[in-house]
Amino acid sequence: AQKITQTQPGMFVQEKEAVTLDCTYDTSDPSYGLFWYKQPSSGEMIFLIYQGSYDQQNATEGRYSLNFQKARKSANLVISASQLGDSAMYFCAMRPGYSTLTFGKGTMLLVSP
């Protein structure tokens, strides 16, 4: 069975600092994808970043990077230079094989001035 664990219910960070949101996963499928989505208070789900299980390098998208440690089955999201607009719920998700997405419970990030 597939499982995504996000152990941090909430995180606080000051503006302009970096923050790491933790995500661990479990799957027996050798091919899988890992995703992070952002959900602001308005409710929509915004795709941030994707990492394939066979990708050799960690994914980066602007201020977002994914710290992929395959042996530890972790896929932490790093947000550099936090902004007030980064305050939101962040979900880690996994897609084993070509199946559907399994989501974690999310981490609420609050960025303070």
Place this chain on the structure above:
Amino acid sequence: EPEVTQTPSHQVTQMGQEVILRCVPISNHLYFYWYRQILGQKVEFLVSFYNNEISEKSEIFDDQFSVERPDGSNFTLKIRSTKLEDSAMYFCASRAGTRGETQYFGPGTRLLVL
């Protein structure tokens, strides 16, 4: 930039009524999905749709639910007889397929069953 759209943004209905949630996926995408998120909880998979048929469904997707692609653009989720516990945010998502890995989500429909 192409995006997934959903209508309505909010829907209030009485228990036992039928509701239809509508989605317009990104135009060249081949795979379509419905997810739901009960308030304060994680996003849960309902159903995936490809080539005009259901490819996968979860335990949540029982006989009260159905999906349809009535034309070349719309993708609908019907709940035949709504229950209080169907109150949730419903997200439609689409994926390009072939080399497209990412599922892009619509803005969601907030369904409230009274």
